[in-house]
Amino acid sequence: MTLPHGLQDRAAAWRKRLQQTYAMGFLERLQNRIVSMSPGDRLIAYTLGALVGMASFAGLYALQQSLLVIEPAYGGSLTEGVAGNPRYINPLLTLTDADRDLTTLTYAGLMGLTGTGGLVPVLAEEYEISPDGKTYTFTLRTDTKFSDGSPLTSADIVFTVQKAQDKAIKSPEYANWSGVAVSAPDARTVQFTLSRPYAPFLELTTLGILPERLWKSVPDNQFSFSPLVTNPVGAGPFKIKSVERDTSGVIQSVVLEYNPHFVLGRPFLDRIRLKFFSRSEDLASALTKGDIESAYDLPSPGALTAPYSRVFGIHFNQNEKPVYARAEVRKALSLAIDRTHIVEEVLGGYATAVMGPVPPASSITQVTVPTDEDPTAAAAKVLQDAGWAYDSTARMWKHAAAKQTLDALTIRTSNVPELKGIASVVKADWEKLGVPVSVELYEAGDLLQNILRPRKYEALLYGLVVGRNQDLYAFWHSQERNDPGLNIALYANKTVDTLLEEARSNTDERARVATLQKIEDAVAADYPAAFIYAPDFIYAIPQDLRGVALPQIVTPSDRFAGVASWYRETDAVWPFFTKQQ
Numbered sequence: 001m002t003l004p005h006g007l008q009d010r011a012a013a014w015r016k017r018l019q020q021t022y023a024m025g026f027l028e029r030l031q032n033r034i035v036s037m038s039p040g041d042r043l044i045a046y047t048l049g050a051l052v053g054m055a056s057f058a059g060l061y062a063l064q065q066s067l068l069v070i071e072p073a074y075g076g077s078l079t080e081g082v083a084g085n086p087r088y089i090n091p092l093l094t095l096t097d098a099d100r101d102l103t104t105l106t107y108a109g110l111m112g113l114t115g116t117g118g119l120v121p122v123l124a125e126e127y128e129i130s131p132d133g134k135t136y137t138f139t140l141r142t143d144t145k146f147s148d149g150s151p152l153t154s155a156d157i158v159f160t161v162q163k164a165q166d167k168a169i170k171s172p173e174y175a176n177w178s179g180v181a182v183s184a185p186d187a188r189t190v191q192f193t194l195s196r197p198y199a200p201f202l203e204l205t206t207l208g209i210l211p212e213r214l215w216k217s218v219p220d221n222q223f224s225f226s227p228l229v230t231n232p233v234g235a236g237p238f239k240i241k242s243v244e245r246d247t248s249g250v251i252q253s254v255v256l257e258y259n260p261h262f263v264l265g266r267p268f269l270d271r272i273r274l275k276f277f278s279r280s281e282d283l284a285s286a287l288t289k290g291d292i293e294s295a296y297d298l299p300s301p302g303a304l305t306a307p308y309s310r311v312f313g314i315h316f317n318q319n320e321k322p323v324y325a326r327a328e329v330r331k332a333l334s335l336a337i338d339r340t341h342i343v344e345e346v347l348g349g350y351a352t353a354v355m356g357p358v359p360p361a362s363s364i365t366q367v368t369v370p371t372d373e374d375p376t377a378a379a380a381k382v383l384q385d386a387g388w389a390y391d392s393t394a395r396m397w398k399h400a401a402a403k404q405t406l407d408a409l410t411i412r413t414s415n416v417p418e419l420k421g422i423a424s425v426v427k428a429d430w431e432k433l434g435v436p437v438s439v440e441l442y443e444a445g446d447l448l449q450n451i452l453r454p455r456k457y458e459a460l461l462y463g464l465v466v467g468r469n470q471d472l473y474a475f476w477h478s479q480e481r482n483d484p485g486l487n488i489a490l491y492a493n494k495t496v497d498t499l500l501e502e503a504r505s506n507t508d509e510r511a512r513v514a515t516l517q518k519i520e521d522a523v524a525a526d527y528p529a530a531f532i533y534a535p536d537f538i539y540a541i542p543q544d545l546r547g548v549a550l551p552q553i554v555t556p557s558d559r560f561a562g563v564a565s566w567y568r569e570t571d572a573v574w575p576f577f578t579k580q581q
Contacts, residue, residue: 050074077568079292087251093224104208114549122151134192161210200467237259254273309553322404357519361552411438412459426532468551493523549561
């Protein structure tokens with residue numbers, strides 16, 4: 001039966017008053033009940049009530065926290081120490097690691113390196129490569145700006161590349177860009193034309209871009225003296241806020257703040273301060289005392305590590321010691337080295353033992369390092385199987401048929417603790433084989449000018465910076481045997497020459513990897529050098545700095561590849577409010 005509307009309203013009102021009366025009655029009865037309790041019972045009741053309330057609140061809070069998402073938030077800073085002092089914060093003039101650090105933070109290129117080692121468009125929105133691999137066409141993003149808010153156009157890119165090609169400013173980038181034609185069909189398009197295909201070219205476009213309007217009036221002979229060298233205007237994730245110098249004008253520290261115009265979005269960190277130290281000992285002390293929060297190449301508990309794209313080994317020069325022309329001699333000397341001992345004892349485990357020219361962390365399979373046999377015995381067997389006999393009285397190996405001897409030899413290397421320690425171990429290993437060894441140490445400049453360039457060494461302990469693109473041409477092609485080429489083992493193999501040329505020109509990545517594998521295997525089998533190890537990059541950072549991912553490191557500044565994503569502050573937000581939405 002349905003009541004008239006008036007009666008329905010009165011009935012609803014009556015039910016509501018009844019519910020209120022019941023609730024009030026319940027509270028009155030509860031209050032009376034509590035009042036009637038003894039003081040001890042009331043204390044227990046109040047305690048139980050408080051516990052129930054707290055448990056309910058904790059449960060609700062836990063439920064909320066389980067549903068919230070923790071994400072990076074803007075804010076925070078980082079103070080990092082660096083060995084050395086910067087002079088040129090300019091992508092065309094950088095000479096030192098300190099220069100490159102500041103340049104990486106303040107400048108940006110068409111392409112950029114990610115924390116995982118890949119290349120992604122930064123200033124560019126997209127790019128195309130012509131079918132013949134000779135023409136690269138880039139389209140700029142519509143909102144590209146320098147840190148001062150001025151627009152960045154294709155004209156700035158043309159200007160920067162042409163300055164790199166200008167011999168008058170003596171840019172270290174000259175060799176990379178020589179012979180590359182650059183043009184700007186319009187304000188958002190830039191085109192590069194190569195004389196022949198060069199597969200690693202894309203990585204060259206990470207070159208930081210200069211603002212033409214500020215630099216075009218600077219004469220070539222004043223390029224390295226311009227105030228812009230230490231007060232740069234770039235398009236990178238950070239911009240320089242202040243520079244602190246000592247009384248002699250040497251830069252002691254630089255404070256950088258986030259660039260609000262960075263094309264990929266504002267970095268999470270507000271500031272980064274780089275403090276510079278002239279001695280690595282002072283840098284290590286500052287990290288220990290907490291004067292700085294982060295530093296690289298200092299072993300530290302919990303430090304991040306990444307492979308350097310470098311290979312160290314002892315390069316044999318048969319022009320100085322003809323016995324090195326014999327393959328079994330080179331092989332025996334290589335096998336005699338206890339690489340495991342070097343990695344664990346000399347390098348503290350921060351390295352990878354290698355037997356070939358390609359650094360680890362690439363897509364190829366490394367040549368296996370022997371670990372299951374005695375190095376000295378394995379080396380001696382190689383010599384004996386090839387007709388050599390050891391004369392213990394004369395302390396030398398002799399090959400009667402060839403009328404050759406393997407006697408005392410000299411290792412030359414740079415006077416740095418790491419290489420000095422390795423040379424000492426190799427000396428001991430070779431002397432176990434019965435070959436007397438002396439070690440000569442040189443300062444870096446002296447080694448380069450008087451030993452390496454004129455090829456004045458029998459055995460040279462040296463490291464090759466291969467690069468992320470794995471272009472081995474300069475190190476192992478026969479045309480690079482003389483200075484300024486870097487084929488310091490004077491290696492010549494026609495088959496390898498052809499493979500090196502193919503690897504440079506083939507833009508098919510899978511084909512390049514297959515060719516690189518053949519190069520690794522062929523060079524390793526010839527033993528032109530006793531490859532020993534590839535070092536690790538070590539990066540000590542504070543525990544609350546998150547988002548840090550390290551790619552394969554070519555130069556230490558590569559650690560900043562993903563710096564815009566580093567963060568120390570966080571927010572807890574509901575999933576539908578996350579920045580990823």
